[in-house]
Ligand SMILES: [Fe+2]
């Protein structure tokens with residue numbers, strides 16, 4: 650079954666040049682929140698933010714593009730303790746912004762969206778409603794991913810317990 654963003658021509662037109670870029674495609678090889686890959690996570694954040702931005706009359710174009718690039722970093726989640734500086738939460742938006750600027754031009758709002766997407770977990774304060782929106786959607790998508798991860802773990806645990814019980 651296709652994801653919603655795959656059938657939305659208007660959305661695809663906005664992000665197509667980024668989506669086909671090899672750096673963005675590299676994100677598909679990285680595990681994110683233990684249950685998905687980083688490209689899927691970025692697409693979910695980008696597309697959900699885009700849809701809400703359109704409803705709220707915000708700049709959906711900027712939200713879609715910066716949302717897709719908000720986690721453009723290339724170390725695995727399990728290596729996040731080795732990132733140095735002020736830690737993963739603070740550093741990875743800055744790394745993502747540097748990487749994003751290598752592949753496209755970004756306006757002030759788009760830069761702020763990427764830089765401030767960890768607000769709440771960091772002291773960063775979003776300067777634009779678009780930045781606040783992507784930060785909220787990032788948390789919502791992350792919660793969904795974590796819930797899926799936990800329910801899968803519970804399912805596997807229950808399956809193991811049941812099988813052990815049946816074998817007795
Ligand atoms: Fe992030």
Ligand SMILES: [Fe+2]
Pocket residue numbers: 690694719720787
């Ligand atoms: Fe994220």
